[in-house]
Amino acid sequence: MGMTNAERQRKFRLARDADPQRRQAYLNKCKKKYKDDIAVGKKKLVKDMTEREHRREKKKNGGKDKKKLRKRQKDAHEMTKSLETPPQSPSSDTNASSRQKKQADRRKKKEVAKCYRINKTLELEIKHLQKKAEMYKKRWQREKIKARGHTEDSPRTMTKTLLRNFPVGKKKVKKALFQFHVLVEQLKKNMQSKRRLRSSGSQEISQVPC
Structure with missing residues (x-):
């Protein structure tokens, strides 16, 4: 050359x-x-x-x-x-190593392409399963709402519903809190009156002559 x-x-x-x-x-x-x-x-x-x-x-x-x-x-x-230093003459070992390197590169490219295909398939499958999970979740929520219509809501459920609609149903929340405080006050009074009755009854029993 x-x-x-x-x-x-x-x-x-x-x-x-x-x-x-x-x-x-x-x-x-x-x-x-x-x-x-x-x-x-x-x-x-x-x-x-x-x-x-x-x-x-x-x-x-x-x-x-x-x-x-x-x-x-x-x-x-x-x-x-x-x-x-004179240029080295190409040897058979060099040709063999270059041929092996090309084969190794081809195998590596095939493996990388295979991994990409598998990843793409798995991504599509995950998306499909996520859609199905979302669909079943919505169905369960609708069934839960239907079932709730035939039974009375628990106090916790009613509280959550009121708080969820707080900006719109402010009057309802205010009324519910007022009723709650009235109920708590009435329960306290009832408990105090029962305690007085119990204490007075025990005193009368202790004063009775034997």
Whole structure:
């Protein structure tokens, strides 16, 4: 397999930098071009830049130069490594491992697809069961209301019904609470009168001569 243009350029730069004379000639050429660019106004010195141009130039070239330097160092290391070690010839073990990896990937994809199908089926079944449960719950509530119509409500049921409709049936709640307090007061009076009767009866019995 032939080299790419980038690889050819890296190889050329490595060969050029390996020769001190060629390296110096290249640097002199770069310096001359830089001076020519300044003379024609293509580039500016820092003292000739405005503050805004200076900030923009620093921001543009600061990270870019470091990135280029790291890339050149990495490319040089890879090129040196590739020149020192010849490429390995493909072996049968590599082909076998790649074939096994493809088969394992296919099996994994099939298992994942199967899990997705099972999950989808279970989700549909859960939704169906939830609908049935809601339907039976409503039926039970209707039957309970029907049965309640033939029997008297307990005090707790009546209280809950009044409180549930409190904003609408405020007068009913007020009346029920009034009746409750009247009933409690009457029960208290009855209990007190019974206690008095019992105490007076016991005193009469104790005063009877033997």
